[in-house]
Amino acid sequence: MYYFIVNPSAGSGSGMKKWKMIAALLKKQNLPYKVYFTRKSGDAVRFAQAITSRHEPLILAALGGDGTANEILNGICDFENTIFSYIPTGSSNDLARALNLPDAPEESLALLLNPEHIHALDVGCIQSGEDSRRFFVSSGVGFDASVCHEALSSRLKKLLNRFHLGKLTYLGIALKQIMLLKGTPAKLAFDDGRAFSFPRIFFCAFMNTKYEGGGFQMCPDALPDDGFLDVCLVEKVPKLKFLRVLPSAFSGRHTSIEEVHIYRCREAHIKTPRPLAVHADGESFHFRNTITVSLLDSKLKFIS
Numbered sequence: 001m002y003y004f005i006v007n008p009s010a011g012s013g014s015g016m017k018k019w020k021m022i023a024a025l026l027k028k029q030n031l032p033y034k035v036y037f038t039r040k041s042g043d044a045v046r047f048a049q050a051i052t053s054r055h056e057p058l059i060l061a062a063l064g065g066d067g068t069a070n071e072i073l074n075g076i077c078d079f080e081n082t083i084f085s086y087i088p089t090g091s092s093n094d095l096a097r098a099l100n101l102p103d104a105p106e107e108s109l110a111l112l113l114n115p116e117h118i119h120a121l122d123v124g125c126i127q128s129g130e131d132s133r134r135f136f137v138s139s140g141v142g143f144d145a146s147v148c149h150e151a152l153s154s155r156l157k158k159l160l161n162r163f164h165l166g167k168l169t170y171l172g173i174a175l176k177q178i179m180l181l182k183g184t185p186a187k188l189a190f191d192d193g194r195a196f197s198f199p200r201i202f203f204c205a206f207m208n209t210k211y212e213g214g215g216f217q218m219c220p221d222a223l224p225d226d227g228f229l230d231v232c233l234v235e236k237v238p239k240l241k242f243l244r245v246l247p248s249a250f251s252g253r254h255t256s257i258e259e260v261h262i263y264r265c266r267e268a269h270i271k272t273p274r275p276l277a278v279h280a281d282g283e284s285f286h287f288r289n290t291i292t293v294s295l296l297d298s299k300l301k302f303i304s
């Protein structure tokens with residue numbers, strides 16, 4: 001059986017349009033399926049939990065952005081029987097970019113119905129105290145998470161989304177957050193014993209794939225199936241320099257800058273004296289001062 005979880009509002013409303021095209025193609029081929037439409041935050045987690053708790057072999061497809069894919073990942077309770085498929089309709093689509101997934105609905109559906117490869121994908125997990133959240137793309141602490149947090153609650157984003165201009169909000173929020181940036185002392189440690197202390201950092205991104213934030217190659221060598229997390233830590237730099245560092249991350253050239261540090265690990269811990277914004281695939285993981293980031297033992301079967 002094919003199950004679809006659809007966020008109709010993803011990609012400034014293009015989620016529903018794309019679903020209608022997919023539904024028409026499914027009807028034409030007379031294929032049995034069930035579809036669930038999300039209405040608010042948390043719906044996709046609950047749907048994925050309900051679907052996968054039956055412990056039957058199934059294909060579960062997400063139609064939405066990275067946020068919807070993340071919620072579904074967090075709801076899956078049976079990695080053995082679930083094959084995950086993703087039809088990107090979001091605005092940033094970093095997961096689709098990293099996995100080279102097709103954009104056209106008919107190509108996406110053809111892949112789902114006749115998979116070329118079933119990839120075993122690494123699944124990231126961020127923990128703080130008793131709380132944890134899984135991620136596909138990245139998690140991060142500091143500047144990048146502050147931008148995500150503000151965008152999630154931005155009224156302006158909701159308004160601009162109506163005119164398909166949601167991405168403009170990110171630019172505006174990022175500029176505002178750069179103005180507010182102060183930098184925070186941080187201690188970063190890895191499970192193999194490496195440990196570093198920084199007088200002030202702007203952010204630290206833990207990458208399962210190479211892109212985040214709509215195409216920034218934070219860790220150009222990150223691979224989602226290599227059993228490792230790649231880490232990009234950016235120390236405090238003058239604001240004007242930071243304004244130059246950020247765009248250079250589109251091509252991955254930021255890695256040659258002295259204050260940018262790249263690491264590879266299986267598990268990382270980061271500690272800051274005050275709580276900072278934290279995200280997982282662009283969704284809020286609240287404000288924390290100690291987090292542990294690792295990969296789950298189980299991999300996720302993923303059609304690509």
Ligand SMILES: Nc1ncnc2c1ncn2[C@@H]1O[C@H](COP(=O)(O)OP(=O)(O)OP(=O)(O)O)[C@@H](O)[C@H]1O
Binds near residue numbers: 008009092093
């Ligand atoms: N019907 C709905 N209407 C409005 N918001 C919704 C609805 N269903 C889910 N959401 C919210 O949408 C957010 C996820 O959006 P999603 O990531 O799928 O799309 P996006 O933001 O356009 O894409 P991307 O994350 O790739 O930029 C979640 O925070 C979720 O709470």
